[in-house]
Every structure is written in structure tokens, then in C-alpha cells.
Amino acid sequence: MKNAHLSRTVPILLFLLPASGSFAQGKPDAGWPNYGNDRGGTRYSPAAQIDRSNVGQLKVAWTFRTGALPHDEELDKKAAFEATAILVDSKLFLSTPYDHVIALNAETGAKLWEFDPKLELPYGASEVTSRGVSAWRDSHAKAGAPCALRVFIGTLDARLIALDGATGKPCRDFGSDGEIDLTTGVRLRDPGDYQVTSAPAIFKDLIITGSSLGDNRAVTVERGIVRAFDVRTGNLRWTWDPIAPWAYQTSPRTGAGNAWSTISVDAEHDLVFIPTGSASPDYFGGFRKGDNKWANSVVALRASTGEFVWGFQVVHHDLWDYDVACQPTLFTWKGGTLAVATRTSGAEKRYPRRRGLADAAGVNDFAGSGKIIARGRLGERR
Numbered sequence: 001m002k003n004a005h006l007s008r009t010v011p012i013l014l015f016l017l018p019a020s021g022s023f024a025q026g027k028p029d030a031g032w033p034n035y036g037n038d039r040g041g042t043r044y045s046p047a048a049q050i051d052r053s054n055v056g057q058l059k060v061a062w063t064f065r066t067g068a069l070p071h072d073e074e075l076d077k078k079a080a081f082e083a084t085a086i087l088v089d090s091k092l093f094l095s096t097p098y099d100h101v102i103a104l105n106a107e108t109g110a111k112l113w114e115f116d117p118k119l120e121l122p123y124g125a126s127e128v129t130s131r132g133v134s135a136w137r138d139s140h141a142k143a144g145a146p147c148a149l150r151v152f153i154g155t156l157d158a159r160l161i162a163l164d165g166a167t168g169k170p171c172r173d174f175g176s177d178g179e180i181d182l183t184t185g186v187r188l189r190d191p192g193d194y195q196v197t198s199a200p201a202i203f204k205d206l207i208i209t210g211s212s213l214g215d216n217r218a219v220t221v222e223r224g225i226v227r228a229f230d231v232r233t234g235n236l237r238w239t240w241d242p243i244a245p246w247a248y249q250t251s252p253r254t255g256a257g258n259a260w261s262t263i264s265v266d267a268e269h270d271l272v273f274i275p276t277g278s279a280s281p282d283y284f285g286g287f288r289k290g291d292n293k294w295a296n297s298v299v300a301l302r303a304s305t306g307e308f309v310w311g312f313q314v315v316h317h318d319l320w321d322y323d324v325a326c327q328p329t330l331f332t333w334k335g336g337t338l339a340v341a342t343r344t345s346g347a348e349k350r351y352p353r354r355r356g357l358a359d360a361a362g363v364n365d366f367a368g369s370g371k372i373i374a375r376g377r378l379g380e381r382r
Helices: 073-078
Strands: 011-016 059-065 079-081 086-088 091-095 101-105 111-115 128-130 134-137 149-154 159-164 179-181 201-203 206-209 226-230 236-240 264-266 271-275 297-302 308-313 329-332 338-341 353-356
Touching: 073 079, 073 128, 086 134, 101 149, 134 201, 159 206, 201 264, 264 329
Parallel strands: 079 128
Antiparallel strands: 011 059, 086 091, 091 101, 101 111, 134 149, 149 159, 159 179, 201 206, 206 226, 226 236, 264 271, 271 297, 297 308, 329 338, 338 353
């Protein structure tokens, strides 16, 4: 992952288009409720007010400065502002490189609240960034009830925190006073090297998260497990480990294969798609013989249980740190086939995968096949 040098504050800009009869009365759009707008990561929006004919008329409507970097000078050198804000209920929710969560009035840019997680990084941090937050609405909660809208963030010191979307206060019924310690059960080696830097995924009443970790510092690093927790209580519901159990029995042992990027969700078919990174260590494979499945892969799991459905390994026995770095994008292929496309950070390939097939009558048992339906470099037409 790349680091970037930033100034002491990070400005956020919203551009406003001067009103005209052709678009000023348009209906409000549905917001941007997830990192990739929809949970399948298409980043598609039906909003049509801004197009090629009027984009040149955009003017700055407001500027908000996060004041994101008042911290340790050495850590600030690593800091990168990579967050994609989400838009829910006319509020923008975003995170800073040090995991402050901020809620803004989307129309005016006024700060509604800010949450400071009070990170504990006595040994530094492998990465200093956050790509965003996730939001979940409790359909059973009464209007105005505490934590009816929950905002989740994974932190640099490996916590999963649930916040009240209205106030920014922790949801005390989640985990221990609003947070979960994610270092439990991961074979923690180096505090500060096991982190969460991407927004968690949400499926029904589950919050699903991977991890970010430095995977070239040793042979035996932390387990790259993906876990699902109950969104209300924080109770662990399932765990999936990308590294086969036997690999932990060898000496020296491997680790990682973690999902540091964004996980995609197909709620209709009870699937989550996990992009995984390389096994440890990155650049030497002598201690981890074989293909190292399911590192460097796109893996489909049953979202409700964590059961393995299928996997496609992009790089066998990776020696070049070719993580699957992008959120898998779910889309409809020719003839209605549902597919998932992704790429590696180094190989720069596109691998559309078949999510599964259903006949005209509908098939209840949807078990995506994982068969390749096309290959190509980014930008090629298929």
C-alpha cells in the first residue's frame, strides 16, 4: 500500500452547480450509503444533475478541514487520506488517517459531531490510513432511538467500534462499551502491525471485517482471518481463515493471506467476496511450499455462515506481493450471468468470475461456480 505526505490538515471539498431550469428541481438521489455506493462495489449513481454539459460550471460550495495530522511526526510521514465518505440521511460520514470519525451536514459542511478513538500505538503503526466507515440501520428500532443508525469503523490499533449515527457516541451494547478487540485469536506478534484500514462489509445483521498487516516482517505473522460479528451485540458469528490449517503446523509457520481491501456483498444470494493478499513472508516462499491457497485470491463465502463456496487464486505461490488490492465488483454479464471482476495490485489484470447461474424459474440453492468467463487487461473490451 502506498503512503502519501500530507499537510497538517486535509481539506474536503464539495462542489455546487449553479441552479438552472434543466436540473435544479431534480429529485434528491439516494445518497452514497457504502464505500462503493452499492455493496457490490459498482460505484454507480443514478444522479444526473451533473454531466458533460455543465460540469465546467461547478464552484466550491464549502470546505471542511479535518485537522487530521496533529500527531507524531514519524507517523505523520506515513499518513494518507484515503477515505471515501458515505452519504446517509443527508449526512456525510468519513474517517481520517488516525480513525477520527466525523459527521457533516452534506449541504453546508457544518460539523455535526466528531469521535476520537484515542488510538494506542506505542510501537508505531504499519499503515496510517483509513478508507472509510460503514453504516447499518436497525429496521426494528423506533425513530430517534439510540443507535438506530450505527456507524462502524475498524482502527489502526485493531478495534471494531460501533457509533450512534445521530450523536457519535459509542453504542454501549456492542462488544465491550461499544468496541471489540480484534487482536483476540489472531496469534498477535507485533502490536501496531495488525490493523484494520478498510470499511467493514455489512450483510443483514452481520458486520464483516478483514485486517491489514505487515506481511514481510517475518515468516510467522498474524493469521489473516475474516470474521463476522453481530451488529447489535458484537458477538462473533463466524471466522474464515484463508490459510489452510496444515500450514500452521509446519515450522516455521506462515501467516497473513489477509483481506485488507474492501469486501463485497451479494445479499440476494447470501454471498460475500473476499479479496486476499499474499502469505508471509512476501518475497520468499521457501517455508511455504505449494500454491498457498487461499492467499492472493478472490473467495466467495456463504455470508450467513462463512462457509467456503468457491475460490480463484490470481497468483499461485506469490513472491511479488501481488495482493488482490481492489474491492471485487459485482455486475451482470452477457445473458444475465452474475459476475465478479477484480485485479491484483501488481499484475494489473482483470478477472471476471462467474458468481452463479439461475434458471428462469429461480433456483434456491445458489452456489456460484467460480468459472472464468473472460480475461483481459484493464481497459480492454470483452
